[in-house]
Amino acid sequence: MNRRRTALATATALATALALAGCSSGGDAPELSVSGAFMPEPVMDDMAAGFLTVRNDGDTPDKLTSVTSDIAGEVQIHEAEDQKMREVPSFDVPANGALDLERGGNHMMFLKLKKKPRQGDTVTVELHFEKAGSVKAELPVKEPTHNPDKQ
Known part of the structure; x- marks a missing residue:
């Protein structure tokens, strides 16, 4: 018994x-992945930009709410509109869609650089999402003019 x-x-x-x-x-959770990440070697000593694509293969949308990195005192997410950029509180990551952070468009700005990254380095970032939590990504530092759309 x-x-x-x-x-x-x-x-x-x-x-x-x-x-x-x-x-x-x-199926109620976003399914996020990161691709195409890179940082052009910055021209200035105190700031840099970063680009990547966040893909959401889930049926639930999410929001990118912030980015952190050991290399910078602050990382902001910027929207580019009418040749001007401004900081925004978040970016939508649509269900079964993607968020593109790219040259000439929405992007990450690394401010108060602690060390100027050089071509060949890799910069680690932590992307913070409203629902999915944190996702780490590696940004290889490319030549200053690198633009994957132009290749």
Whole structure:
């Protein structure tokens, strides 16, 4: 009788755990990935720009709310409109879509650089999302004129 109760308790606990796991990792969470990341070697000593694409293959939209990096005292996310840029509080990452941070458009600005990155270096960033939490990404430092759209 004892074995039967133990087996039943174990099966119940396992079924509960699987049900809870299914609830937390189901289709209600964004599925984010980062690609095309790079930083052109900065011309100035105190600021740089960064670019990448965040892809969301999930059915739930998300928001990029901030970016941090050890290389800078501050990282801002900027919107580019009518040849002007301004800091924004967040960027939407649509469900089954992408957020493109690219030259001439929306981008990351690294301010108060602690060290000027050089071509061949890699800059680590942490992207902070409203729903998905934090995602780390590596930005290889390219030549100052690097533009993947022009290649």
